[in-house]
Amino acid sequence: MQPSLNLNLPVEHIIAIPRCDRWRIYYRLQELMISCSCPIDGSLRVEINDSTELILVRSIVQQFTASRQELVSWLERCWSTPLI
Template structure:
């Protein structure tokens, strides 16, 4: 499961993610121009500079780590939210 060792929302976050997903998540974050680096202990250090980056990081993590049920539930909540 995904855990964060830091209590500060913005700044550097240390994420403990499964080793099998770490490289793919790191590559996707780099494609999005979000600073991150992998460590041999399984952690992924991610630099969160603003709210947009925080949303992109969360979305990327969900893409790789969430179950099908969680993704469907999230999509349904988006559909049911107020329209602009």
């Protein structure tokens, strides 16, 4: 059974990421006009309003936190996925 995505948005998510990447991710989300903040506790809080923002946030976090090999594997899977 597939988990379903709750689309009762907006939802604020707290993302645990290394502090060295937090500000770079924050500024990239700001460039994309995705509501986010970096409170004093060191977390990154992101408000997700729709599925497009969800995909963008996931992609940006992955870009900054995944290893090179993980990114290469992900890109290869994308290239090999047949179009419907």
